[in-house]
Amino acid sequence: MRVAILDDYQDVALQAADWSPVPATIDVFREPLGDEDAVVSALQPYDVLVTMRERTALPESALGRLPNLRLIVVTGNRNKAIDIAACAGLGITVSGTGPLTEGGTAELTWALILAAAKRLPAELASVRAGGWTSQLGTTLTRKTLGVLGLGNLGSRVAAIGNAFGMRVVAWSQNLTEERAAEAGATLVGKDELFAASDVLTIHLVLSDRTRGLVGEPELRLMKPDAWLVNTSRGPICDEDALLQACRERWIAGAALDVYDREPLPADHPLRTLDNVLATPHIGYVTEETYTSWYRDAVENIVAFAGGSPIRVRHS
Missing domain, CATH: 3.40.50.720 (NAD(P)-binding Rossmann-like Domain)
Incomplete structure (x- = not known):
């Protein structure tokens, strides 16, 4: 299994949580991937994507060109940039994380x-x-x-x-x-x-x-x-x-x-x-929020790998 952590602009994802329980190769993308074709080209090898809010769009047209993708972890309580209904039709599980840290x-x-x-x-x-x-x-x-x-x-x-x-x-x-x-x-x-x-x-x-x-x-x-x-x-x-x-x-x-x-x-x-x-969209960019989200992401991936997905999102 291969995992891609997307849009880690601050280069903190691997330090914000303990990723050692994840039974996978983990790659971190620290820059925007570009247009849809560039996104598809970069992400085709991956089984799991860990997204950061709405920084990378994943419409149905992109999802349909990612044949290996089986799990998307979305951070926060909503994500308008990912077609969650299309994920269901393509057999892709979507797991969420906790909400924004208050304040x-x-x-x-x-x-x-x-x-x-x-x-x-x-x-x-x-x-x-x-x-x-x-x-x-x-x-x-x-x-x-x-x-x-x-x-x-x-x-x-x-x-x-x-x-x-x-x-x-x-x-x-x-x-x-x-x-x-x-x-x-x-x-x-x-x-x-x-x-x-x-x-x-x-x-x-x-x-x-x-x-x-x-x-x-x-x-x-x-x-x-x-x-x-x-x-x-x-x-x-x-x-x-x-x-x-x-x-x-x-x-x-x-x-x-x-x-x-x-x-x-x-x-x-x-x-x-x-x-x-x-400012560069930093309202949610806090140590407390990132720690919570990435900790939940690890739990989601481990649960999915074990055959029992958690925090599954249907909308």
């Missing part, structure tokens, strides 16, 4: 908000260059935090906003006044959410109805000194509209951890705009 993405969201409010990138650069201070920061107390999507993650972000003394407002398509109040937020209309927010942070699952939900009309409603923060999924926000909003200063700027295409191309304009704070 990681909410903490990164606030790291980005604070970095934007306090102008940290410019201030750090100033000190390193021998200067002292370059810009005025913003106080968040009594400002308005808008939360687009008040589920588990959005509620965590809202709680921290309340701790900072911010007014917290929220909207999503199914949000009720009662649910918003439970999370310490006030339900407002969609237009009011964008118009009133000093910081607008996105916490929705990507789906057909949320794709492109934040477009030019929504961005033009925002204040010229407001920041948009996205640590959920890139396509929820129309990237072309966001680029225009930042270039033309409809808004103060954007703080982003997610993008339409990942890794972000080297020549992408989001890398160069001075009012864009960009």
Whole structure:
């Protein structure tokens, strides 16, 4: 049996868990594999794939060209990049792992908000260059935090906003006044959410109805000194509209951890705009989360090799 660990960008997979119980040859891929043909070419010899979130897409067209593949271990509680229904038809078992370790993405969201409010990138650069201070920061107390999507993650972000003394407002398509109040937020209309927010942070699952939900009309409603923060999924926000909003200063700027295409191309304009704070999709990249996921992956492979798969996913 041959096992491929995919997209180990941090080169930590083999240290994050004890892989010695796995009865297989293990190869680690530390760089993106490329387009579908490159993925198929690289992965044809393998019986088992251990994926990292949605970094490598495995649609039915690719899965059908991997004749040796018998098990995919997916990390996290969902993976839109893998056609799990097609796996069932091809006789490929899919095993999951535990969920994200609590706190990681909410903490990164606030790291980005604070970095934007306090102008940290410019201030750090100033000190390193021998200067002292370059810009005025913003106080968040009594400002308005808008939360687009008040589920588990959005509620965590809202709680921290309340701790900072911010007014917290929220909207999503199914949000009720009662649910918003439970999370310490006030339900407002969609237009009011964008118009009133000093910081607008996105916490929705990507789906057909949320794709492109934040477009030019929504961005033009925002204040010229407001920041948009996205640590959920890139396509929820129309990237072309966001680029225009930042270039033309409809808004103060954007703080982003997610993008339409990942890794972000080297020549992408989001890398160069001075009012864009960009991190490389690291909301889930923590020692605790990786240890949990890779430990579960080892257990899944051992159980599968023994003829009794565990944590089997059907959707």
